[in-house]
Structures are given as C-alpha cells and as structure tokens.
Amino acid sequence: DAKTTxxxxxxxxxxxxxxxxxNHSTISGTDYIHWYRQLPSQGPEYVIHGLTSNxxxxxASLAIxxxxxxxxxxxxxxxxxxAAVYYCILSRGGSEKLVFGKGTKLTVNP
Amino acid sequence: EPEVTQTPSHQVTQMGQxxxxxxxxxxxxxxxxxxxxxLGQKVEFLVSFYNNEISEKSEIFDDQxxxxxxxxxxxxxxxxxxxxxxxxxxxxxxxxxxSVHNEQFFGPGTxxxxx
Numbered sequence: 298d299a300k301t302t303x304x305x306x307x308x309x310x311x312x313x314x315x316x317x318x319x320n321h322s323t324i325s326g327t328d329y330i331h332w333y334r335q336l337p338s339q340g341p342e343y344v345i346h347g348l349t350s351n352x353x354x355x356x357a358s359l360a361i362x363x364x365x366x367x368x369x370x371x372x373x374x375x376x377x378x379x380a381a382v383y384y385c386i387l388s389r390g391g392s393e394k395l396v397f398g399k400g401t402k403l404t405v406n407p
Numbered sequence: 408e409p410e411v412t413q414t415p416s417h418q419v420t421q422m423g424q425x426x427x428x429x430x431x432x433x434x435x436x437x438x439x440x441x442x443x444x445x446l447g448q449k450v451e452f453l454v455s456f457y458n459n460e461i462s463e464k465s466e467i468f469d470d471q472x473x474x475x476x477x478x479x480x481x482x483x484x485x486x487x488x489x490x491x492x493x494x495x496x497x498x499x500x501x502x503x504x505x506s507v508h509n510e511q512f513f514g515p516g517t518x519x520x521x522x
Contacts, residue, residue, distance in 0.1 A: 340513035397450040
C-alpha cells in the first residue's frame with residue numbers, strides 16, 4: 298500500500314484559509330490522491346480527489362505538486378464545522394480498499 | 408452524493424453471541440465495503456463485495472465474519488461469535504455508478520459493544 302505522511306494536528310481560526318499538507322513520495326503513476334475527513338462521532342466523508350491537475354469542488358480545493366510527491370488540501374474559509382480528522386489516501390481506482398492512516402486533526406478556533 | 412444508512416446505530420451484545428449489522432444504500436451502488444474503527448485507532452478495511460461475491464478481504468476478516476445481500480438491497484455483516492476485541496465502530500461504504508475513481512461513501516456507522 299502506497300504511504301502518505303501528514304502532520305498529526307493543525308489549528309486554524311474561523312473564516313481563515315487552511316492548507317493541509319500531505320507527502321506521498323512513493324506515489325505511482327496510476328495512484329489517485331484522495332482526501333476524506335471524519336467529523337467527531339461520524340463515518341469518513343469523501344472530500345475530493347485528483348490525479349495531476351489541481352481540482353476544485355464545493356467543499357475544498359486540491360493542489361497537487363508537479364512531481365506529484367505532495368499535495369495540499371485547501372479549505373478556503375474554515376468554519377467550526379470543518380473541525381475533523383483529514384485523511385490523505387492514495388488509490389488506484391477500481392474497487393480498491395482505502396487504507397487510512399492517522400490523518401491530521403484540524404482544530405478550528407472561533 | 409449517494410446516501411448510506413446503517414442499523415442499528417448501537418448494538419450491545421454478550422461475548423459469544425452472534426450479531427448482524429445492516430447497511431442500506433439509497434442509490435445505485437456498485438461495490439460494498441465494511442470497515443471498522445476501534446476507539447482511538449485508525450479506520451481499518453475488512454471486506455469488499457461485488458456482484459454477490461467477496462472481492463477482497465483483510466486478515467481481520469476471519470471465519471467469524473461473513474457478508475451477504477439477503478434481499479438484493481440490504482448488505483449485512485455477521486459476526487458469528489463475538490469477542491471483546493470486536494468492540495468497535497463498523498462502517499459500511501459504497502461506490503456508486505457515478506464513482507469514477509473509487510470515491511467511497513460511508514454510512515454513519517454502528518457502534519458494537521461486546522460485554
């Protein structure tokens with residue numbers, strides 16, 4: 298299973314942007330970069346994914362380094378509801394299982 | 408976004424008893440998955456299921472575990488003889504027909520407590 302490295306925790310203030318980094322130096326050419334988050338006492342929630350180009354959706358943006366060895370999940374304006382554990386996961390698509398690490402615990406201060 | 412419900416939300420059982428956890432996807436689904444999360448630990452993959460067959464299972468998914476789709480809609484995880492260490496949150500997940508690159512959608516989970 299391809300591995301990712303994320304900081305254990307980060308803090309942000311409400312209504313400020315948050316940049317959550319992820320290193321995946323052993324990524325292969327067919328690996329997609331997925332981000333999920335898990336709010337307290339809930340199941341994981343899909344956030345965004347990408348392959349090479351930067352991606353935007355209603356929840357977040359994903360910036361992927363040119364060499365694909367790192368990526369950054371961007372929350373443009375953090376809210377208290379964004380406090381969660383954020384997981385960066387590599388997946389080759391198809392039906393492959395998701396391998397969760399410890400993720401980054403994001404605290405959002407009011 | 409596909410929705411997934413799970414029942415019960417909380418199950419308390421005695422060690423050695425059988426439990427059945429249920430997952431009901433409310434969308435066109437493709438693959439089913441079960442994951443578990445022991446309190447304070449990582450989310451762990453248990454099994455994936457496609458076309459009425461197991462497509463992959465982890466080392467955790469031993470002979471005590473089984474999965475099936477009894478009525479073509481519900482997706483169940485059965486633990487035949489529960490152990491204390493089976494206490495965990497169990498999450499069902501699906502990929503839908505619109506999941507292009509393995510985006511998985513999770514249910515709210517069932518908290519299993521084995522006494």
